[in-house]
Amino acid sequence: xxxxxxxxxxxxxxxxxxxxxxxxxxxxxxxxxxxxxxxxxxxxxxxxxxxxxxxxxxxxxxxxxxxxxxxxxxxxxxxxxxxxxxxxxxxxxxxxxxxxxxxxxxxxxxxxxx
Amino acid sequence: xxxxxxxxxxxxxxxxxxxxxxxxxxxxxxxxxxxxxxxxxxxxxxxxxxxxxxxxxxxxxxxxxxxxxxxxxxxxxxxxxxxxxxxxxxxxxxxxxxxxxxxxxxxxxxxxxx
Numbered sequence: 001x002x003x004x005x006x007x008x009x010x011x012x013x014x015x016x017x018x019x020x021x022x023x024x025x026x027x028x029x030x031x032x033x034x035x036x037x038x039x040x041x042x043x044x045x046x047x048x049x050x051x052x053x054x055x056x057x058x059x060x061x062x063x064x065x066x067x068x069x070x071x072x073x074x075x076x077x078x079x080x081x082x083x084x085x086x087x088x089x090x091x092x093x094x095x096x097x098x099x100x101x102x103x104x105x106x107x108x109x110x111x112x113x114x
Numbered sequence: 115x116x117x118x119x120x121x122x123x124x125x126x127x128x129x130x131x132x133x134x135x136x137x138x139x140x141x142x143x144x145x146x147x148x149x150x151x152x153x154x155x156x157x158x159x160x161x162x163x164x165x166x167x168x169x170x171x172x173x174x175x176x177x178x179x180x181x182x183x184x185x186x187x188x189x190x191x192x193x194x195x196x197x198x199x200x201x202x203x204x205x206x207x208x209x210x211x212x213x214x215x216x217x218x219x220x221x222x223x224x225x226x227x228x
Contacts, residue, residue: 034215043204043219044157088157100164101172102147106156 006105019076021108023089032092033072039085079112116141120220128228135190135223137205145208146188150201195227
Protein backbone atom coordinates (compact mmCIF):
# COMPACT_ATOMS: atom_id res chain seq x y z
CA UNK A 1 0.00 0.00 0.00
CA UNK A 2 1.33 3.42 -0.94
CA UNK A 3 1.68 5.88 1.91
CA UNK A 4 -0.34 8.53 0.09
CA UNK A 5 -2.72 7.51 -2.66
CA UNK A 6 -4.53 9.54 -5.25
CA UNK A 7 -6.46 8.51 -8.33
CA UNK A 8 -4.29 9.65 -11.23
CA UNK A 9 -7.34 10.50 -13.36
CA UNK A 10 -7.86 12.34 -15.53
CA UNK A 11 -10.88 13.72 -13.77
CA UNK A 12 -12.98 15.60 -16.27
CA UNK A 13 -15.64 18.08 -15.17
CA UNK A 14 -17.64 20.68 -17.08
CA UNK A 15 -17.00 24.36 -16.46
CA UNK A 16 -18.96 25.60 -13.45
CA UNK A 17 -19.20 22.18 -11.80
CA UNK A 18 -17.68 21.08 -8.51
CA UNK A 19 -14.47 19.08 -8.87
CA UNK A 20 -13.77 16.63 -6.06
CA UNK A 21 -10.23 15.37 -5.59
CA UNK A 22 -9.49 12.66 -3.08
CA UNK A 23 -6.47 11.43 -1.18
CA UNK A 24 -5.96 8.65 1.36
CA UNK A 25 -2.96 8.14 3.60
CA UNK A 26 -1.67 5.24 5.66
CA UNK A 27 0.15 6.85 8.62
CA UNK A 28 -2.39 7.43 11.40
CA UNK A 29 0.04 9.76 13.15
CA UNK A 30 0.00 12.28 10.32
CA UNK A 31 -1.11 15.73 11.40
CA UNK A 32 -0.47 18.07 8.48
CA UNK A 33 -1.99 17.83 5.03
CA UNK A 34 -1.35 19.90 1.96
CA UNK A 35 -2.77 20.36 -1.51
CA UNK A 36 -0.67 21.63 -4.37
CA UNK A 37 -1.53 22.59 -7.91
CA UNK A 38 0.96 22.01 -10.72
CA UNK A 39 0.42 23.25 -14.22
CA UNK A 40 2.13 21.33 -16.98
CA UNK A 41 5.80 22.29 -17.16
CA UNK A 42 5.62 24.47 -14.05
CA UNK A 43 6.55 24.21 -10.40
CA UNK A 44 4.03 23.06 -7.79
CA UNK A 45 2.27 25.76 -5.81
CA UNK A 46 0.70 25.37 -2.38
CA UNK A 47 -3.03 26.09 -2.48
CA UNK A 48 -4.39 24.66 0.78
CA UNK A 49 -3.23 23.24 4.08
CA UNK A 50 -5.36 21.59 6.74
CA UNK A 51 -4.54 20.31 10.20
CA UNK A 52 -7.85 19.63 11.95
CA UNK A 53 -10.80 17.41 11.15
CA UNK A 54 -13.51 19.14 9.19
CA UNK A 55 -13.58 21.67 6.40
CA UNK A 56 -11.36 24.60 5.59
CA UNK A 57 -12.47 27.04 2.93
CA UNK A 58 -10.44 29.50 0.89
CA UNK A 59 -12.26 31.14 -1.96
CA UNK A 60 -13.45 28.46 -4.37
CA UNK A 61 -11.36 25.80 -2.63
CA UNK A 62 -12.43 23.66 0.32
CA UNK A 63 -10.18 21.12 1.95
CA UNK A 64 -11.84 18.38 3.97
CA UNK A 65 -10.05 16.18 6.49
CA UNK A 66 -11.27 13.01 8.17
CA UNK A 67 -8.51 11.52 10.28
CA UNK A 68 -10.60 8.56 11.41
CA UNK A 69 -10.99 7.49 7.79
CA UNK A 70 -7.48 8.72 6.87
CA UNK A 71 -8.94 10.73 4.06
CA UNK A 72 -8.38 14.25 2.81
CA UNK A 73 -10.15 15.85 -0.11
CA UNK A 74 -10.13 19.06 -2.11
CA UNK A 75 -13.29 20.53 -3.57
CA UNK A 76 -13.12 23.16 -6.27
CA UNK A 77 -16.39 25.02 -6.74
CA UNK A 78 -17.35 26.74 -9.98
CA UNK A 79 -14.51 25.00 -11.82
CA UNK A 80 -12.84 27.02 -14.54
CA UNK A 81 -10.71 25.87 -17.48
CA UNK A 82 -7.80 27.62 -15.74
CA UNK A 83 -8.15 25.05 -12.93
CA UNK A 84 -7.01 22.34 -15.34
CA UNK A 85 -3.81 21.05 -13.76
CA UNK A 86 -2.40 18.21 -11.70
CA UNK A 87 -3.31 18.36 -8.01
CA UNK A 88 -0.88 16.85 -5.55
CA UNK A 89 -1.75 15.74 -2.04
CA UNK A 90 1.05 15.69 0.55
CA UNK A 91 1.16 14.44 4.11
CA UNK A 92 3.60 15.30 6.88
CA UNK A 93 4.90 11.97 8.08
CA UNK A 94 6.35 13.31 11.31
CA UNK A 95 2.97 14.07 12.76
CA UNK A 96 3.89 17.53 13.95
CA UNK A 97 2.50 20.83 12.87
CA UNK A 98 5.88 21.84 11.46
CA UNK A 99 6.44 20.51 8.00
CA UNK A 100 9.30 18.05 7.98
CA UNK A 101 9.23 14.89 5.94
CA UNK A 102 6.60 15.22 3.28
CA UNK A 103 5.13 12.30 1.37
CA UNK A 104 3.33 13.10 -1.86
CA UNK A 105 0.69 11.25 -3.76
CA UNK A 106 1.15 10.79 -7.48
CA UNK A 107 -1.32 13.53 -8.26
CA UNK A 108 -4.70 13.74 -9.95
CA UNK A 109 -5.00 15.39 -13.33
CA UNK A 110 -8.06 17.62 -13.54
CA UNK A 111 -9.54 18.69 -16.85
CA UNK A 112 -12.21 21.38 -16.83
CA UNK A 113 -14.03 21.48 -20.13
CA UNK A 114 -15.64 24.73 -21.37
CA UNK B 115 9.77 39.84 -4.93
CA UNK B 116 9.67 36.61 -2.93
CA UNK B 117 11.40 33.88 -4.82
CA UNK B 118 13.40 30.69 -4.79
CA UNK B 119 16.13 30.49 -7.40
CA UNK B 120 17.87 27.39 -8.68
CA UNK B 121 20.92 27.06 -10.86
CA UNK B 122 21.49 25.65 -13.33
CA UNK B 123 18.05 25.25 -14.89
CA UNK B 124 19.26 22.58 -17.27
CA UNK B 125 22.28 20.33 -17.00
CA UNK B 126 23.57 17.41 -19.02
CA UNK B 127 26.49 15.60 -17.46
CA UNK B 128 28.21 12.25 -17.45
CA UNK B 129 28.27 9.47 -14.90
CA UNK B 130 30.60 10.12 -11.98
CA UNK B 131 31.22 13.82 -12.53
CA UNK B 132 30.44 15.66 -9.31
CA UNK B 133 27.91 18.43 -9.58
CA UNK B 134 26.12 20.93 -7.37
CA UNK B 135 22.71 22.45 -7.90
CA UNK B 136 22.33 25.67 -5.99
CA UNK B 137 19.16 26.89 -4.30
CA UNK B 138 18.64 30.28 -2.74
CA UNK B 139 15.61 31.97 -1.15
CA UNK B 140 15.11 35.60 -0.19
CA UNK B 141 12.28 35.21 2.34
CA UNK B 142 14.26 34.26 5.43
CA UNK B 143 12.38 30.95 5.63
CA UNK B 144 13.84 28.47 8.06
CA UNK B 145 12.58 25.37 6.27
CA UNK B 146 13.98 24.33 2.89
CA UNK B 147 13.69 21.09 0.98
CA UNK B 148 14.73 19.31 -2.19
CA UNK B 149 12.46 17.13 -4.31
CA UNK B 150 12.77 15.12 -7.46
CA UNK B 151 9.92 14.52 -9.85
CA UNK B 152 9.78 11.54 -12.17
CA UNK B 153 6.99 10.36 -14.49
CA UNK B 154 4.86 7.75 -12.77
CA UNK B 155 6.59 8.27 -9.42
CA UNK B 156 5.41 11.76 -8.60
CA UNK B 157 7.22 14.18 -6.34
CA UNK B 158 9.60 12.67 -3.80
CA UNK B 159 11.46 14.43 -1.05
CA UNK B 160 15.25 14.02 -1.06
CA UNK B 161 16.41 16.07 1.93
CA UNK B 162 15.00 18.82 4.06
CA UNK B 163 16.38 21.36 6.49
CA UNK B 164 14.49 22.84 9.41
CA UNK B 165 17.15 25.49 10.03
CA UNK B 166 20.82 26.34 9.60
CA UNK B 167 23.03 23.30 10.23
CA UNK B 168 19.93 21.09 10.65
CA UNK B 169 19.27 18.68 7.81
CA UNK B 170 17.46 15.36 7.57
CA UNK B 171 16.73 12.68 5.03
CA UNK B 172 13.57 12.60 3.03
CA UNK B 173 12.25 9.60 1.18
CA UNK B 174 15.01 9.18 -1.41
CA UNK B 175 18.31 10.53 -0.02
CA UNK B 176 20.65 7.91 -1.50
CA UNK B 177 23.27 9.42 -3.78
CA UNK B 178 22.68 12.99 -2.63
CA UNK B 179 24.20 15.34 -0.08
CA UNK B 180 23.08 18.70 1.20
CA UNK B 181 24.41 21.43 3.43
CA UNK B 182 22.81 24.38 5.17
CA UNK B 183 25.53 26.76 6.28
CA UNK B 184 23.37 29.85 5.96
CA UNK B 185 19.64 30.33 5.99
CA UNK B 186 19.20 31.47 2.42
CA UNK B 187 21.14 28.71 0.64
CA UNK B 188 20.55 24.98 0.42
CA UNK B 189 22.71 23.34 -2.27
CA UNK B 190 22.15 19.81 -3.52
CA UNK B 191 25.31 17.85 -4.21
CA UNK B 192 25.63 14.77 -6.37
CA UNK B 193 29.11 13.45 -5.69
CA UNK B 194 28.99 10.67 -8.29
CA UNK B 195 25.90 11.08 -10.47
CA UNK B 196 24.38 8.03 -12.11
CA UNK B 197 21.80 7.75 -14.90
CA UNK B 198 19.04 6.90 -12.40
CA UNK B 199 19.44 10.42 -11.02
CA UNK B 200 18.20 11.86 -14.29
CA UNK B 201 15.17 13.80 -13.15
CA UNK B 202 13.50 17.15 -12.61
CA UNK B 203 14.61 18.67 -9.32
CA UNK B 204 12.77 21.28 -7.27
CA UNK B 205 13.95 23.26 -4.29
CA UNK B 206 11.38 24.81 -1.97
CA UNK B 207 11.19 26.96 1.12
CA UNK B 208 8.39 27.08 3.68
CA UNK B 209 7.13 29.13 6.56
CA UNK B 210 4.19 28.66 8.90
CA UNK B 211 3.36 31.80 10.83
CA UNK B 212 0.15 33.02 12.46
CA UNK B 213 -1.68 29.98 11.16
CA UNK B 214 -0.78 30.72 7.55
CA UNK B 215 1.37 28.44 5.40
CA UNK B 216 3.63 29.94 2.78
CA UNK B 217 5.64 27.80 0.45
CA UNK B 218 7.61 28.68 -2.64
CA UNK B 219 9.13 26.32 -5.16
CA UNK B 220 12.03 27.12 -7.39
CA UNK B 221 11.63 26.86 -11.18
CA UNK B 222 13.19 23.41 -11.35
CA UNK B 223 16.45 21.96 -12.62
CA UNK B 224 16.27 19.37 -15.35
CA UNK B 225 19.24 17.05 -14.94
CA UNK B 226 20.33 14.42 -17.45
CA UNK B 227 23.09 12.01 -16.49
CA UNK B 228 24.56 10.09 -19.42
